[in-house]
Amino acid sequence: MKTALTIAGSDSSGGAGIQADLKTFSAHGVYGMSVIVSITAQNTQKVEEVEDLSPRIIGAQLDAVFSDITVDAVKIGMVSNPEAIRVIAEKLIQYKPKFIVLDPVMVSKSGYDLLQPEAKNVLIEKLLPLATIVTPNLFEAERLINNGEITTIEGMKEAAKQIYALGPQAVLVKGGHLEGDAVDVFYDGKQFETFEEERIETKNTHGTGCTLSSAIASHLAKGEALEEAIEGAKTYIQGAIRHSLSIGHGSGPTNHFFQWFKN
Numbered sequence: 043m044k045t046a047l048t049i050a051g052s053d054s055s056g057g058a059g060i061q062a063d064l065k066t067f068s069a070h071g072v073y074g075m076s077v078i079v080s081i082t083a084q085n086t087q088k089v090e091e092v093e094d095l096s097p098r099i100i101g102a103q104l105d106a107v108f109s110d111i112t113v114d115a116v117k118i119g120m121v122s123n124p125e126a127i128r129v130i131a132e133k134l135i136q137y138k139p140k141f142i143v144l145d146p147v148m149v150s151k152s153g154y155d156l157l158q159p160e161a162k163n164v165l166i167e168k169l170l171p172l173a174t175i176v177t178p179n180l181f182e183a184e185r186l187i188n189n190g191e192i193t194t195i196e197g198m199k200e201a202a203k204q205i206y207a208l209g210p211q212a213v214l215v216k217g218g219h220l221e222g223d224a225v226d227v228f229y230d231g232k233q234f235e236t237f238e239e240e241r242i243e244t245k246n247t248h249g250t251g252c253t254l255s256s257a258i259a260s261h262l263a264k265g266e267a268l269e270e271a272i273e274g275a276k277t278y279i280q281g282a283i284r285h286s287l288s289i290g291h292g293s294g295p296t297n298h299f300f301q302w303f304k305n
């Protein structure tokens with residue numbers, strides 16, 4: 043069986059973070075593993091509190107996994123602070139996994155800072171150059187390049203180009219927060235490609251970015267080429283949002299098992 047590892051934060055409500063990632067891996071028939079960076083007390087309405095784990099235990103988790111198990115793909119989500127980022131980068135350079143999908147999580151949909159402001163430049167310097175692909179949403183893309191608001195597909199293309207220049211092998215700027223259809227823009231230094239799906243009208247989009255990046259990692263773990271992996275992940279997130287779950291009183295989670303249990 044192919045394997046994937048998520049390095050991210052825990053979401054107590056199970057809709058985003060580590061929990062979304064593991065569900066996504068399972069739904070793809072990939073064996074999931076996790077290195078927890080931070081614990082959030084969170085639900086569908088808000089993030090109440092965040093507690094980061096020490097860089098030491100983050101490093102120890104990475105050593106435990108990589109020293110024993112072949113990791114076919116890594117997904118990185120919430121990394122929270124500069125010290126955590128430094129140890130993650132150091133271990134990834136040491137163990138050299140073949141694929142790294144970096145979701146540069148910055149702020150939760152409910153508006154809580156999941157990346158300390160002073161950690162942004164460390165993420166850019168240490169993690170972006172290691173990424174097979176980086177998957178910012180519009181807000182994160184704006185913050186990565188500090189070049190104003192992105193409001194059009196053309197703007198997303200320009201941002202993708204500038205983020206590519208920061209060192210990842212490819213970029214997928216996600217258009218979930220734009221108006222109209224859900225259009226994501228891919229750039230790999232050679233060409234642009236757009237991945238488009240019809241926008242689904244729902245408030246239940248908690249964890250969509252986590253789900254998409256883990257789905258890409260799952261497809262890469264199974265040996266698919268990058269664009270094929272994005273295509274598969276985009277089809278998956280569309281189903282997971284279409285059948286998303288009205289759980290809780292706020293923004294409900296995506297449905298990872300919609301193939302079997304439709305809402």
Ligand SMILES: Nc1ncnc2c1ncn2[C@@H]1O[C@H](COP(=O)(O)OP(=O)(O)O)[C@@H](O)[C@H]1O
Binds near residue numbers: 280
């Ligand atoms: N309402 C929606 N209908 C269809 N696809 C969506 C919707 N909202 C987001 N998506 C898709 O879900 C994925 C996650 O996007 P986005 O919401 O922009 O990221 P994030 O969760 O990081 O903010 C992207 O592929 C985006 O196009």
Ligand SMILES: Cc1ncc(COP(=O)(O)O)c(N)n1
Binds near residue numbers: 050059120
């Ligand atoms: C632990 C953790 N990781 C990531 C997200 C982002 O997900 P969203 O953008 O849907 O709030 C989150 N809310 N919590």
